[in-house]
Amino acid sequence: MTSHAANTIKVVSYYRVSSSSQGESGLGLEAQREYIQRAAQQNGWNIVGEFVDVASGKLAIEDRPEGAKALILCKQAKAQLAVAKLDRLSRSVHHIARLMEQTEFKVATMPHAKPFELHLFAALAEQERSFIASRTKEALAALQARADNGDPQSVEKIARRTAALEKGRTATNRAKASEAIQERVIHWQESVRDPIDLCIRKGGRTLQQVADCLNGKGITTSRGGEWSSIQVSRVMKNLELQF
Structure with missing residues (x-):
């Protein structure tokens, strides 16, 4: 108070x-x-x-x-x-x-x-919701395109995520399953946006400082581990966060 x-x-x-x-x-x-x-x-x-x-x-x-x-x-x-x-x-x-x-x-x-500015930001937020949905589809399309062009990491990623769902699934259901996985990734990234932003606002000026801040708060990576500067860099880039 x-x-x-x-x-x-x-x-x-x-x-x-x-x-x-x-x-x-x-x-x-x-x-x-x-x-x-x-x-x-x-x-x-x-x-x-x-x-x-x-x-x-x-x-x-x-x-x-x-x-x-x-x-x-x-x-x-x-x-x-x-x-x-x-x-x-x-x-x-x-x-x-x-x-x-x-x-x-x-x-x-x-x-x-002021109220006018808040109304404007609300309009932008509503647009963002639509943008996130389209970004999910674009990300999946880009991953598939890289796999189609022979990128081994993309091929492996698609195979790993869909292998457990391949048996007895139609092509449509496989696509839906892959999209659901990508949506979970994006949802998790959005869940750590505020903690990362706060670490930067509180004085984090390097990737390692932000990683230390997140670890100090007990916030884990998507796999439940501790943050490294590389992981922070990847997530900040995806979320378009900057120092």
Whole structure:
């Protein structure tokens, strides 16, 4: 909690993770909490409540159990809603616009953004959802193209991922299985975006420093091991993160 100085803004912290497994493990939750706490310290916010939902971003916040409670507290305490990133509220422009009519809210990664700017970012977030879906298909197509051109690593990767599913599966189902695997890879990479971003914001200036930061937080690689500078470099490149 921040101090109750005269110029503080009362906020209700709201966090959302997308699945029960993420909710139980806390994946992404610690990063969201750290974003809001840092923004509160830097901007004089007084956190008067905290709510956590394990729910899909497709649902409007008022349709999520804890989200509805957070909105009620905002009204009762005359506080603003605070989230780590805009997509924790929704990637739907319609949902964001409707929420703007109900309450004021703060976004930790852009604490001084005005309503018009938030509406613009919501539109970009909605576009990003469509982009991720198309990027998954493009990544699969690129992998297949490299395999068709004789790249041994690509051939091996496709064979390894589909070998267990080959028997008794149609070509359509094999393609769906491969796409599902790629989607899981992208989903995992997105789950470590915030921790990596926070490590950079907290002073990480080299790949090894970011790796040490992630290991110090107990965040593991996709295979459950410790991070190396090479692994950090690969994931940062895929997520288009820079120092």
